[in-house]
Amino acid sequence: MIRLENIHLAYTAGDRTIPVLEDASLEIGSGESLAIMGPSGSGKTSLLLVMTGLESPDSGSIVFDDTPLDTLSSDARADLRRDRIGIVFQNFHLIPSLSACENVALPMDIAGERGARDHAASLLDRVGLGHRKDHYPNAMSGGERQRVAIARALIQRPSLVVADEPTGNLDNQTGDTIADLLFELNQENDATLVLVTHDPSLAGRCQRRVRLHEGQLHPAEQYDV
């Protein structure tokens, strides 16, 4: 489904260079579920941005279903993301001027597909937010916003779901419900699931775990978080 080969990524801050990914390689099979672990600042979010084409690496290649991302224009990469990839950002990236339902419906609206509102409403029901459809993000709790972001990521039935600490703001029970939903979709749609998580029980539900250490990915045990 997706292959990262020899990825190098460094950020510059003032006159300093901060190496983040240093020869990171990873192959994820179609329908697989994978947990990415590693301490704060180790580069997990950066890795997800590279994987989804939102950040270009300094070197290395990303191949999505046989298509090298660097052969696509930025518009083509945006289309690929909209149609095939659901992303749950660590800080949600909801649009403040849209209601929960409008935020969730947005990817379908942009794609010009019909039935977006109904589908958005049913997904909000599934994440337990049926009673908050018309709320705006600023009037929602962190965990509610997180669930809106998850519903939005799922609306196009993506073949790849990438989620950055999707249960980070949720209590155990709500977190379990959200995890159930992600794994259900993983199975129903044969969607590939890539989760960044510090939660050993969520990592343990994935088929495979890797850990970022010094810019590289290594196989990991469940309790290595």
Ligand SMILES: Nc1ncnc2c1ncn2[C@@H]1O[C@H](COP(=O)(O)OP(=O)(O)OP(=O)(O)O)[C@@H](O)[C@H]1O
């Ligand atoms: N735009 C940027 N400019 C400069 N440095 C950055 C930028 N984005 C991230 N970094 C640095 O790169 C490193 C990796 O950041 P990243 O956000 O990928 O870590 P992370 O593993 O997701 O951490 P966390 O668990 O806290 O979310 C950090 O040291 C961070 O300070």
Ligand SMILES: [Mg+2]
């Ligand atoms: Mg992060």
